[in-house]
Amino acid sequence: MKRRFLLVMVLLMMVFTLSFSQGQREPQDLKVFISVDMEGVAGVVNWEEVSRNGKDYDYFREIMTKETNEAIRGALAAGATEIVVRDSHGSGRNILPELLHERAKLLRDWSGGHLSMMEGIDKTFDAVIFIGYHAKAGTPDSPLAHTMSSANITDVSINGVSLPEAGINGLIAGCFDVPVVFLSGGRAICNQAKGLFGEVETVAVKEGIGNANLNLHPAAAREKIFEGVKKALENRKKYKPYKLKAPYKLELTLKNKELVSKAASYPGAQRTGEWELTYTGNDMMDIIKAFHGMH
Ligand SMILES: [Zn+2]
Numbered sequence: 574m575k576r577r578f579l580l581v582m583v584l585l586m587m588v589f590t591l592s593f594s595q596g597q598r599e600p601q602d603l604k605v606f607i608s609v610d611m612e613g614v615a616g617v618v619n620w621e622e623v624s625r626n627g628k629d630y631d632y633f634r635e636i637m638t639k640e641t642n643e644a645i646r647g648a649l650a651a652g653a654t655e656i657v658v659r660d661s662h663g664s665g666r667n668i669l670p671e672l673l674h675e676r677a678k679l680l681r682d683w684s685g686g687h688l689s690m691m692e693g694i695d696k697t698f699d700a701v702i703f704i705g706y707h708a709k710a711g712t713p714d715s716p717l718a719h720t721m722s723s724a725n726i727t728d729v730s731i732n733g734v735s736l737p738e739a740g741i742n743g744l745i746a747g748c749f750d751v752p753v754v755f756l757s758g759g760r761a762i763c764n765q766a767k768g769l770f771g772e773v774e775t776v777a778v779k780e781g782i783g784n785a786n787l788n789l790h791p792a793a794a795r796e797k798i799f800e801g802v803k804k805a806l807e808n809r810k811k812y813k814p815y816k817l818k819a820p821y822k823l824e825l826t827l828k829n830k831e832l833v834s835k836a837a838s839y840p841g842a843q844r845t846g847e848w849e850l851t852y853t854g855n856d857m858m859d860i861i862k863a864f865h866g867m868h
Contacts, residue, residue, distance in 0.1 A: 604655045604698045605648045605806065606751065607677070608690050608742060609641050611662035612707035612717040613758025615778040615794035618786040620717065625664060636791050637662075637705055638669045640757065640778075643795040644704050645674040647802030657698075661690035662705070687858075687865035690738060691745040700754045700809050701746045702802060708761035709737035714781040715761040725868050727826040727848065731860060732817045737762060740769045741864065743815035748858050752812035754805040757798050759786070770815050774805035821860045823852040825867055836867035 611623045614637045621627035645656055656677040660668045665682040673679055680693045688694065694701070708715040710726055720726045720738060729736055731744070739762060743753045755774045756766045763775035778794040779786045789797070805812070827833050827848050837844040841863065843851045852863040 599654075601652070602655065603648075603651070603653045603700075603806070604657075605653045605700050605702060606657050606659065606691075606694050606698045606746070607641065607644050607648075607702045607704060608659045608661045609637060609668060610690070610703070610705040610707060610738070610758075611637050611667055612705065612719075613762060613778070614640050614705040615791045616786075616788050617705075618716050618779075618784075618788075623662065623717070634667045634669060635672065637667055638672045639791065640704050640795060640798055641668060641677075642672075642674045643798040644702050644755070644757075644802045645677045647799040648702070648806055649674075649676060650799070650803045651806035653806065657693050659690065659693050687862045688745060689742075689865060691742050694746060694749055694751065696749045696751070698746075698749065698751045700806055700812070701743070701751050702754065702805075703739055703742070703756040703758070703766075704798070706737075706739050706756055706758035706762050706766075708759060708765055708781075709735065709740075712737075712761050712765070714783060715759055716781055716784050716786055718761070722868060725827055725829045725832050727828045728824075729826075729864060729868075730824045731821055733822075733824075734769070734817065736769070737765050739766050740815075741861070743770060744817070744857055745861055747814040747816040748861070750814045752809070752814045754809055754812045755802050757794070757801065770812075772812050774801050776801045817857070819855045819857070821854055821857060823860050823864055825850045825852075825864065827868065832868065839863060839866045842867055 617633055622629045622633045648656055658677045659680045708718040710720040712718040757776040760777040760780040763777045766773050776797045779788040836850050845851050854860050
């Protein structure tokens with residue numbers, strides 16, 4: 574009898590400890606999620622520089638890592654207690670783990686799931702930060718502008734709002750009630766993000782001129798990213814999670830014939846034109862899944 578009592582007590586203590594180490598938060602906790610793309614880091618202007626086999630890729634992945642570090646330092650200066658970095662470009666294996674600030678955890682490669690560039694986010698996070706982001710497909714004066722897949726997608730919009738990757742990823746964060754507080758990248762995506770989110774701190778590390786870029790020095794970009802992230806997180810109360818009003822209508826314009834037929838076979842998808850498809854629903858995460866399944 575006594576032994577059984579002891580066993581029950583030990584089990585209860587284990588459950589108690591587990592529930593505390595998992596779901597529970599201390600009031601001073603500040604969890605920050607950083608999604609990092611590569612096209613929008615300082616200096617980058619050409620696909621070769623962001624492709625694994627490109628000549629200058631290794632040089633620019635170091636700049637990408639260093640910009641991420643400034644975001645981490647800014648977050649820590651604002652009191653961040655936990656930081657997850659999601660490597661969101663290409664292979665998902667660009668950021669150099671050893672060079673990354675030791676206080677952050679790094680999520681690499683793709684699970685195949687619909688959270689994609691936001692893999693790893695959940696309701697326990699307080700703020701989202703985008704580093705190295707780029708403008709949506711078709712944006713003028715914005716080298717490397719594209720949305721998810723430059724070969725496949727002309728435009729994606731939800732409820733008539735044409736979205737860059739930052740918009741789609743902002744909506745994913747919104748499903749978990751987490752606001753996007755900061756974005757760095759080219760001038761064009763900074764403007765697009767402000768147009769979508771309203772309140773968001775941005776740092777333009779470069780400005781497009783046709784297919785050329787006028788860049789800040791990487792060190793100057795890093796300084797601005799540190800200050801911007803710190804400022805955004807210190808004022809985080811003023812940022813609201815990005816949401817649209819249900820019901821939702823996804824409109825997808827593709828540019829790959831094979832993909833149009835494949836996308837049309839996604840359950841619930843409607844083909845509405847030669848390149849156009851729609852999908853409607855009342856649950857934003859369902860819309861995100863459809864978008865992921867249709868391209
Ligand atoms: Zn990218």
